[in-house]
Amino acid sequence: MIRFLYSCLLYILSPLIVIYLYFVRGKKAPAYRQNFTERFAFSLTNLPKNAVIFHCASVGEVLAAVPLISEYKARHKNDHIIITCNTPTGRQQVKDSFKNQVSVCYLPFDFWDCANRFIKTLSPKLFITLETELWLNIMTAAQKVACPTIVINARLSEKSLRGYQKVPRLAKVLMGSIDHIASHSREDAERFICLGLPTDKVTVTGSIKFDIYVDDTAQQHAEQLKSEFHTRPVWIAGSSHPKEHEKLLYAHKELLKIYPDTLLIIAPRHPEQFEPVAELLSQQGFTFTRRSEQVAPTKQVILADTLGELKMLYGSADIAYIGGSLINRGGHNPLEAAAFNVGVVTGPSIYNFAHIYPELFLHQGAICVEDQAELATLLISLLNDPHQLKKLGSNAKRCLNKNQGAIEKSLQVLKHNLIKETIS
Numbered sequence: 001m002i003r004f005l006y007s008c009l010l011y012i013l014s015p016l017i018v019i020y021l022y023f024v025r026g027k028k029a030p031a032y033r034q035n036f037t038e039r040f041a042f043s044l045t046n047l048p049k050n051a052v053i054f055h056c057a058s059v060g061e062v063l064a065a066v067p068l069i070s071e072y073k074a075r076h077k078n079d080h081i082i083i084t085c086n087t088p089t090g091r092q093q094v095k096d097s098f099k100n101q102v103s104v105c106y107l108p109f110d111f112w113d114c115a116n117r118f119i120k121t122l123s124p125k126l127f128i129t130l131e132t133e134l135w136l137n138i139m140t141a142a143q144k145v146a147c148p149t150i151v152i153n154a155r156l157s158e159k160s161l162r163g164y165q166k167v168p169r170l171a172k173v174l175m176g177s178i179d180h181i182a183s184h185s186r187e188d189a190e191r192f193i194c195l196g197l198p199t200d201k202v203t204v205t206g207s208i209k210f211d212i213y214v215d216d217t218a219q220q221h222a223e224q225l226k227s228e229f230h231t232r233p234v235w236i237a238g239s240s241h242p243k244e245h246e247k248l249l250y251a252h253k254e255l256l257k258i259y260p261d262t263l264l265i266i267a268p269r270h271p272e273q274f275e276p277v278a279e280l281l282s283q284q285g286f287t288f289t290r291r292s293e294q295v296a297p298t299k300q301v302i303l304a305d306t307l308g309e310l311k312m313l314y315g316s317a318d319i320a321y322i323g324g325s326l327i328n329r330g331g332h333n334p335l336e337a338a339a340f341n342v343g344v345v346t347g348p349s350i351y352n353f354a355h356i357y358p359e360l361f362l363h364q365g366a367i368c369v370e371d372q373a374e375l376a377t378l379l380i381s382l383l384n385d386p387h388q389l390k391k392l393g394s395n396a397k398r399c400l401n402k403n404q405g406a407i408e409k410s411l412q413v414l415k416h417n418l419i420k421e422t423i424s
Contacts (some may be wrong), residue, residue: 002169006136007112017109022121028272033090041108041118048080048103049122055107055129056083058090059351060333063311064153064209065130066097067405072414073101082122089271089307096308110135119145126418128152132160136170139177148179148417152410155184155207155355156191162340164195171195181401181414183405184355205409207355210400212339214315222315222340229263230298233318235385238266238310239332245277247326247372249284254376256300259383265296265313267304274305318389320380325349326372331357338365338400343392345369345378359403365396 010017020116021039026032030322037043039369056062062085073081083094083106093396094104108114115137119127129135139149156164164171175197182205183189189202192265226234235255237248245266252264259261268277281301288301291309304313314320320337324330325347334344337354344366350357360366382389 002173034329036132038106041114044121051080051082052126053082053124059093061130062093064088102137108376110137113392115141154181155188161191177237182410206406208406214339218312221312233262235319236317237321238267239269244327250372255379269354311336321345338396339398342394363395363399365399
């Protein structure tokens with residue numbers, strides 16, 4: 001009954017969902033209109049059947065999952081892999097990361113008929129979703145055809161727990177649609193159990209986001225770019241958002257008063273923000289160049305208007321500010337900077353990474369500021385003290401190294417469920 005009511009609600013909202021994605025988001029980013037029939041589980045005939053499906057909502061989840069999926073591929077060479085996502089940028093990141101080694105499509109809307117058509121068409125052997133992407137109809141449809149549903153890197157905040165507890169019947173049915181969860185922490189595991197997930201269906205693995213490694217190519221590219229800056233102080237603002245860009249530019253103006261040769265690399269979170277940020281830079285009188293122009297930077301700002309380079313760009317900087325945190329967006333992944341021995345600065349809104357920041361703070365690899373003025377003051381202070389700046393970066397890397405190992409534990413969870421699927 002509860003699944004019927006859930007499906008009815010989705011169907012009622014379906015016009016708004018389609019209008020928002022196709023017309024609103026599609027107007028800002030036309031790529032949203034491409035391959036749109038996949039969102040209704042049509043146009044899937046070119047995809048392999050009996051594949052292992054990894055669902056990664058967007059770019060961040062794709063990047064976090066790349067090492068896990070790559071290792072899975074190496075151990076299960078005969079398995080076909082499909083990576084599903086929700087956004088065009090996530091889809092493009094899959095193509096950039098794996099070339100033609102995996103298949104990619106959009107995960108369909110969780111409408112009853114779309115979910116059933118998706119699973120019936122593809123007949124997957126495993127359905128793996130990352131973090132908090134829980135889709136009742138799709139996971140239920142998978143279970144009906146004996147396809148195990150696994151949640152990797154699972155997290156559940158206290159706020160989300162309270163939200164689910166307001167709809168206990170839905171939470172119970174949703175937990176019943178999950179075969180196993182590999183959770184970030186014991187606290188996350190206990191929250192899932194509190195919602196009705198049996199204890200034997202939870203394994204604490206830690207976060208796969210800690211399992212970031214810098215390969216030789218990325219290291220070389222970062223060092224090459226850094227050499228082009230010569231001795232200029234460089235700070236990067238990664239994954240910034242509207243209403244946050246202005247705060248970052250305020251801090252940069254203050255920084256330029258003390259260190260006039262300082263360079264800011266600003267990397268907006270979404271491609272549709274590239275042009276508005278360029279206009280903002282012009283309006284505020286900054287000299288800037290675009291990363292896509294591949295010009296040796298002599299300006300005050302580089303606008304990072306390319307995709308798939310953020311991790312490398314972190315490695316070319318001295319300090320990394322992680323966006324989505326001076327506004328109420330919950331922050332983004334700080335560990336890509338830590339992997340390059342670059343210290344992290346964040347605003348107070350970090351609820352999306354509540355499982356990571358406490359570790360970074362504990363190891364003194366990250367510093368939290370409350371507003372744009374405090375950000376400017378901190379940046380000036382760090383540039384005044386090269387020893388402290390270097391220590392911040394080395395502490396961040398030490399924290400990263402200490403918490404690695406989740407990928408191996410997650411692979412064991414997948415292996416165990418593959419064995420159960422084969423036996424059944």
